[in-house]
Amino acid sequence: xxxxxxxxxxxxxxxxxxxxxxxxxxxxxxxxxxxxxxxxxxxxxxxxxxxxxxxxxxxxxxxxxxxxxxxxxxxxxxxxxxxxxxxxxxxxxxxxxxxxxxxxxxxxxxxxxxxxxxxxxxxxxxxxxxxxxxxxxxxxxxxxxxxxxxxxxxxxxxxxxxxxxxxxxxxxxxxxxxxxxxxxxxxxxxxxxxxxxxxxxxxxxxxxxxxxxxxxxxxxxxxxxxxxxxxxxxxxxxxxxxxxxxxxxxxxxxxxxxxxxxxxxxxxxxxxxxxxxxxxxxxxxxxxxxxxxxxxxxxxxxxxxxxxxxxxxxxxxxxxxxxxxxxxxxxxxxxxxxxxxxxxxxxxxxxxxxxxxxxxxxxxxxxxx
Amino acid sequence: xxxxxxxxxxxxxxxxxxxxxxxxxxxxxxxxxxxxxxxxxxxxxxxxxxxxxxxxxxxxxxxxxxxxxxxxxxxxxxxxxxxxxxxxxxxxxxxxxxxxxxxxxxxxxxxxxxxxxxxxxxxxxxxxxxxxxxxxxxxxxxxxxxxxxxxxxxxxxxxxxxxxxxxxxxxxxxxxxxxxxxxxxxxxxxxxxxxxxxxxxxxxxxxxxxxxxxxxxxxxxxxxxxxxxxxxxxxxxxxxxxxxxxxxxxxx
Numbered sequence: 001x002x003x004x005x006x007x008x009x010x011x012x013x014x015x016x017x018x019x020x021x022x023x024x025x026x027x028x029x030x031x032x033x034x035x036x037x038x039x040x041x042x043x044x045x046x047x048x049x050x051x052x053x054x055x056x057x058x059x060x061x062x063x064x065x066x067x068x069x070x071x072x073x074x075x076x077x078x079x080x081x082x083x084x085x086x087x088x089x090x091x092x093x094x095x096x097x098x099x100x101x102x103x104x105x106x107x108x109x110x111x112x113x114x115x116x117x118x119x120x121x122x123x124x125x126x127x128x129x130x131x132x133x134x135x136x137x138x139x140x141x142x143x144x145x146x147x148x149x150x151x152x153x154x155x156x157x158x159x160x161x162x163x164x165x166x167x168x169x170x171x172x173x174x175x176x177x178x179x180x181x182x183x184x185x186x187x188x189x190x191x192x193x194x195x196x197x198x199x200x201x202x203x204x205x206x207x208x209x210x211x212x213x214x215x216x217x218x219x220x221x222x223x224x225x226x227x228x229x230x231x232x233x234x235x236x237x238x239x240x241x242x243x244x245x246x247x248x249x250x251x252x253x254x255x256x257x258x259x260x261x262x263x264x265x266x267x268x269x270x271x272x273x274x275x276x277x278x279x280x281x282x283x284x285x286x287x288x289x290x291x292x293x294x295x296x297x298x299x300x301x302x303x304x305x306x307x308x309x310x311x312x313x314x315x316x317x318x319x320x321x322x323x324x325x326x327x328x329x330x331x332x333x334x335x336x337x338x339x340x341x342x343x344x345x346x347x348x349x350x351x352x353x354x355x356x357x358x359x360x361x362x363x364x365x366x367x368x369x
Numbered sequence: 370x371x372x373x374x375x376x377x378x379x380x381x382x383x384x385x386x387x388x389x390x391x392x393x394x395x396x397x398x399x400x401x402x403x404x405x406x407x408x409x410x411x412x413x414x415x416x417x418x419x420x421x422x423x424x425x426x427x428x429x430x431x432x433x434x435x436x437x438x439x440x441x442x443x444x445x446x447x448x449x450x451x452x453x454x455x456x457x458x459x460x461x462x463x464x465x466x467x468x469x470x471x472x473x474x475x476x477x478x479x480x481x482x483x484x485x486x487x488x489x490x491x492x493x494x495x496x497x498x499x500x501x502x503x504x505x506x507x508x509x510x511x512x513x514x515x516x517x518x519x520x521x522x523x524x525x526x527x528x529x530x531x532x533x534x535x536x537x538x539x540x541x542x543x544x545x546x547x548x549x550x551x552x553x554x555x556x557x558x559x560x561x562x563x564x565x566x567x568x569x570x571x572x573x574x575x576x577x578x579x580x581x582x583x584x585x586x587x588x589x590x591x592x593x594x595x596x597x598x599x600x601x602x603x604x605x606x607x608x609x610x611x612x613x614x615x616x617x618x619x620x621x
Contacts, residue, residue: 009498012465013491196484203483203490204469204476207462211470214459221419222537223445223474232480278461 002346015198032187036180044183046291051186052247054287055193057271058280059240062197064269065278066206067233068213070133073124073140074268076147077117077238079260081245083151083158084113086166086255091157106169106176110189110246117242118235125234129227132216144265151257163256166249177250186247193240197280200236209233241268263316270319274326276335285334293319372397372573373418373541378427379597380417387413389597390427395541400567400574400587402605405594406617411577412454413597415543418575419451420444431541445474450539452530454546454577460519464529467518468504471536472497504535507570508562524555531562535570542566544576548583556583563587581609593617 004011004018016022036044056078064070087093088109092101104112128139151158158164168177176185200206208229211219220226249255267290275286294315301309308314330337336356344351373395380388388410395401403411416422418429420441428437431447439447450471459467476497478490505511508528518526527550534542547563548556560583566572567587578584584591585605593600593614601611608614 009495010491012498013494199484199486203486203494204473204478205480205483207466207470208473210462210466211459211473214461215457217421218453218457218459218533219470220421220441221445221451222470222533223442224470225440225442 013202015195036183041179044180048183048186049251050287050291051183051190052244052251053271053291054284055186055190055247056241056244056268057275057283057287058193058197059237059242059244060268060272061275061277061280061283062200062209062240063233063237064272065282066201066213067209067230067237069230069233070137070269071140071237072137072262072265072269073142073144073147074238074241075260075262075264076140076144077121077241078245078248078264078268079147079151079257080120080238081113081117081242082249082252082255082260083164083245084116084242085109085246085249086164087157088112089169090165090167105171106246106250107171110243113246114239114243117245118239120242121238122231122235124238125231126227129230141262141265144262148257148261151260158255158257161256161258163254166253166255169250177253182250189243189247193243194280196240201280205229205232267319270323273323274333276333276338278332279335281338282333282335285338289334293322370397371395372432373575374430375414375418376428376430378414378417378424378429380413380422380425386597388417388424388594391592391594391597391599393592393599393602395573395575395590397573398567398571399589400563400576402576402578402584402588402591403594404578404581404584404591404608405600408596409594410597411594412545414594415451415545415575415577418444418449418543442474445537445539448538448540449543450534450537450541451543452527452534452545452547454549456523456526456530458518458526458530458533461517463515463517464510464513464521464532465501465515467529467533468501468536469497471504471533472500474537500538501536504532507535507565508532523550524552527551527555527559528562531559535566535572539572541573541575544574544578546577546579548578548580556580559583560586581605585609 002018002020006012011017016025032047035047039047056074059077060071060074085106088104089106090103092103094101124140124143128136131139152160154160155162166177168175170176174181176182201210208219208224211222211224212226212229216226248259252259271286271290272282273286274289275284276282297315297318326333332339340356343356371394375391375393378388378391379386391414393401403414405411413422417424420436420439424437428435430436431449434447436444436447459470462470476493478493482490505514508531510528510532513521513525513529518529521529527547531544531547544563547559551559563574563576564587567574574587576588588605590603591605591608592602593608593611595617600617601608601614603611
């Protein structure tokens with residue numbers, strides 16, 4: 001067990017709380033940097049996919065896990081990011097007054113895709129600000145359906161269900177849309193997004209977000225401008241998810257509205273809940289889970305009778321089942337379980353189960369709504 | 370000199386007149402207490418002052434400024450802080466984080482610099498932390514700094530909530546039943562703290578309270594409400610002797 005003696009306020013602000021962080025995260029960083037040397041291209045592709053989903057998951061985590069606003073429409077922002085990227089780097093931006101379409105390098109197009117998705121987030125954020133809980137989920141759900149419809153009908157831009165080819169992206173001669181360069185691009189952006197999230201969460205805006213999650217009424221009385229912080233959270237969350245979408249466009253190489261359905265939104269939500277709501281680690285663990293589960297199911301199919309294995313809809317069913325089980329038995333998800341395991345070894349042999357026993361809230365206050 | 374003034378304050382919920390034509394004036398540096406039977410409109414007055422409710426009639430003035438129609442989040446930066454009757458802390462956060470949220474109305478850092486965590490943000494954070502530590506010292510909360518609120522007992526939560534209000538560096542603090550749910554010893558502590566808040570920190574206190582021992586110990590003026598109307602007003606002793614008040618509390 002490690003005891004921290006604090007002698008400086010910076011110690012509470014620092015990202016690495018003690019020297020152990022440098023070791024564990026240093027080794028992790030080395031491993032992911034060396035991965036292209038150690039693994040073959042299939043696994044590199046899978047890890048790239050993991051980073052992309054983790055970025056999107058982090059976006060939703062900031063909103064659902066830290067601000068307490070549940071969105072069922074994040075596939076829309078994911079899609080907006082993907083299509084913006086594909087159009088800006090492919091056909092280019094064509095405004096009525098322009099002679100020739102303006103084609104961007106991905107270095108510019110990716111931030112633009114994130115910003116554009118962020119703006120969409122703010123625009124949807126403003127009207128739905130007054131909603132909470134299930135009503136907010138319904139409103140974002142509706143928004144996602146609208147966007148899905150736009151993606152399939154606005155054929156002059158998105159090519160509808162015919163699909164849109166995504167061009168490869170280059171710096172010099174290096175193709176950044178496949179293989180190792182793409183792996184490092186996604187890894188770099190994931191690390192950047194994690195750092196941004198940590199920074200946000202240790203500064204006043206992040207604390208205001210958590211305050212809103214736990215008690216809007218007292219957050220307001222402490223001077224938190226609810227409308228502003230919620231819109232900010234919505235914008236940042238949508239922007240990060242849009243950035244993931246931009247990367248996803250290159251991962252797929254071919255965009256069609258089918259990639260951004262409501263099921264995708266649900267998958268993000270499963271990611272956040274199963275990974276561990278209210279933690280950055282949770283977004284990464286959750287991304288591993290949503291990517292590994294379909295593969296695990298495909299392998300498991302060979303070992304169960306075909307009547308069960310080949311049943312249509314068995315996969316969403318198992319997703320849903322796991323979601324329900326996690327909410328009931330491990331509300332803080334994989335990360336919560338990980339903390340318990342860690343605690344067990346730190347306290348060995350005097351670990352008590354009751355340490356993590358969920359407290360019943362005896363004093364549910366009158367919420368002034 | 371008056372710091373806060375409510376004139377002809379009224380609010381209706383449908384046909385219910387929760388607060389009806391209430392006038393009072395709080396002088397700088399005093400402790401003003403509102404008492405009354407349940408449902409008399411005491412907390413409603415607090416919610417009117419912190420602008421959670423819109424008053425139907427009347428005006429409120431704080432330090433010469435009309436606050437009747439200010440947005441709720443603007444109240445804290447003016448220098449009015451409050452606590453809640455049924456503790457409204459941020460349960461999934463530590464005591465330290467809760468107190469730091471109390472500093473929110475003083476934070477001026479922009480979103481961009483926060484995302485980058487520029488040196489200016491770090492400097493501001495440390496300045497906030499120093500203020501928070503003063504409050505932690507004042508209320509003897511050192512031991513609980515890193516504990517999550519949801520693991521703390523009721524009595525400590527009550528103190529943390531008081532601390533969070535103090536972190537906003539208020540000039541007027543609204544305490545909604547500071548002693549409810551506390552044992553005799555904790556109530557004693559609370560009355561010392563209220564006295565210290567008034568005398569050492571020079572903060573004006575507006576309080577809703579049922580414990581008459583605490584009320585007569587710390588308050589300078591007492592206002593009695595019944596059914597949203599003013600029943601009596603004066604020093605604690607005067608009010609306790611008032612036959613109207615005795616009638617409202619005990620019946621005839």
